[in-house]
Amino acid sequence: MRRREGLFYLVPVLFFLALGALWPLYRVLERGLGPAALAVIADPYLMGRFLWSLGWAAGTSLLVIGLGLPLAYLLRQAFPGRRLFIALLTVPFVMPVLVVAVGFLALVGPRGLLGVNLVHTALVLFWAAVFYNLGLAARVLEGLLAGGEALEAAARTLGAGPWRTFLRVTLPHLRPGLLSAAGLAFIYTFASLGLPLILGGPGFATLEVVIYERLAYRLDFAAASALVLWQAAVLMGVTFFYLRAAGQGLVSARSPRPAASPRARLLLGGVAWGFLFLFLAPLWALVLESLKTPEGFGLAYYARLFANGGSYFVPGAGLAIKNTLRFALAALALAAPVGLFYALGVHRGVRGLDLLGMVPLFLSPVSLGVGYLLAYPFWRASAFLLVLAYATMGFPLFARALIPALRALRPSWLEAAATLGAGPLRRLLRLELPLVRPALFAGAALALASAIGEFGATLLLVRPEWATLSIAIYERLGRPGVYNYGEALALSVLLMLVSGALFFLFGARAEGG
């Protein structure tokens, strides 16, 4: 690794990060450190919010691994439609947070399908957070379980019964997967604005909600900055813990265990698909409810969305879809090159780079918005601020899909290319990039999904003419009347379709490799 080559990767990433995360973070530190940070601790209300945020995130982590492990065992078995099942199980993870929140309103809201109002309860918050994270956890654990089956067989022949084998071999083998699944669930829950803002109400407001309210309603930059720092400290600790745990876990795709008999296979399939039907209830309830209008079953809500064209404060569907796609694609155009430089630099062992890339992970969406408002008041009239925020959040996702693929390339391929006369740049273009193409698409899909569904930073930075689908939904939720509610449902379905379509467009290419 030559010094100059290191700078080649380091400089662009550093420049982008300085703009997208470091300078805003510095401005937050400037405002929040000192008396403001201490005043926050002394305030019993804020302390209560802080503790509830920790409790919600930690409880979700425990639930996710507690439910994810049995689910992973189910995934290890062969049953009809297993591949599709696995794909559908991870759908919630790439769904925009507003789709999930409105989905829960459609299922268990005041006008919900089930007729039970669970909104403003802890139950619905835990349920929604688990809904988000369970599929991914189960997939990670399933891969680890598959890799440990030979070890389990060894333990059994050495005299350990099923329970002893689980305790002495399976559990230690799963440890990195359990820790990383728990860590990831914690991070996503702790930094979520949409779920507690819409489903929790004042009684279950989290730190993220409080930061947003301090800023949006009181313009209290000092308190907001201090809270951001407390939140970032927690996220930083958990992120380091998560990345350390995740680094040890290896996920391998293996064929499932054959079922004992055709009847067992069908039975397992019945259990699995029955579970999935219930698990995905918020999503299908959303679709169903969006079609139930006061005039009967039909597309009336959808028709209203496009007929009205919206007003200045209640943006229409056409504008919102256009904005969402425009900003997300612009963010991808920015996040992909930065993510590529970052991934290549980390892969080539540029010192300090991997640490630098974690900074965006400490900043929740609302924190990022606070930082931008402090750092770039002169850009308030430019939508570039939104794109910058999306790219800052998206490029680590892009890079993290890419790095394992780069590491999986056999060094002998690159050595062969070098002896055949290809220099570093030619090797990158002719060998590395074509070989990691599926990962490039997977990374792009993740970055796009995060940009399309982004809510927290958008809510702080948005101007009416830039309204995205998430904002258009949120605006309608805040207004009374069955038609606003119905339009929010219909817009959520549209957002679900847009993000689902883009994700699977890119996801299919990612699978193809």
Place this chain on the structure above:
Amino acid sequence: MLRVENLALTYPGFALRVSLEVARGETLALIGPSGSGKTSVLKAVAGLLPVRSGRIWIDGEDVTRMPPERRRVGLLFQDYALFPHLSVWDNVAFGLVEARWPRPEIEARVKELLRLVRLIPHAQKKPHQLSGGEQQRVALARALAPRPRVLLLDEPLGALDLRLREALLLELKRVLAEEGTTALYVTHDQAEAFALAHRVAVMKAGQIVQTGVPEEVYKHPADAWTARFLGHKNLLDPAAAATLGLPSGHWLLPPFALRPGEGESAQVVEVLFLGPRTGLWLDYRGVRLYWEGPLFPPPAPGTTLPLSVDLSQAVEVAP
């Protein structure tokens, strides 16, 4: 001792039916090409594969329906399956802890085995810090530690390079003899099986086609397929047999039936110089024959050399 009676397993497109017996202290090698079902037999004996029909006895006890942990068999995995989170010492002690041995006895036994496989200096290392050969020896020590009634070995040398294989083959033979272990050894390498086992059983497509002591199986293979699998090159079809003056039928000329240096002249067609030995493809009365042995310097292709063929050593084989 181990007795397997009419063990049957069926997969789509594949049916396995096997009976075999291994006497106390004996090593039986189960050999066959990949896909012949050897490993399935091993897993069934270990209890890792459910058995549809048939019976498995160990020391006179029917273990067919017993879970693996109660069978007291040892299994040496092809990829070793060492527990990555445990040290070498704790890997070897794993089965002893499960069998609730008292601590001093565990310590003595682990030490004894680590000494037996010469790994005392590595006791506190983690498996990933060891070389392939060392990992293999840890796996052997771990499988032997709880004094299994039967030791099952699944291609234990398969993942190692040639030089290491020879060294470990001798070590394995010594350890099995010292422990007096009853062993079932699965491999696709007939030389490994001949060198290690008291008896060999040849498997083809889910059936055992021949069982016997290595010399006997090598000299009198059940059929032409088995002969070829065991490394025989000089298989004569009826036409070639007639040319050489043998009665009509399929015949096998074992390597020791050919003696260069005397007799009729044969033309050298191809020469394989292997170092200590030389392999020659010869044209003898229009029949292609292979001979391998110490010969230096090797003859050039196209030259002739005298060759005597002892037809009394020829063995008739089923086609």
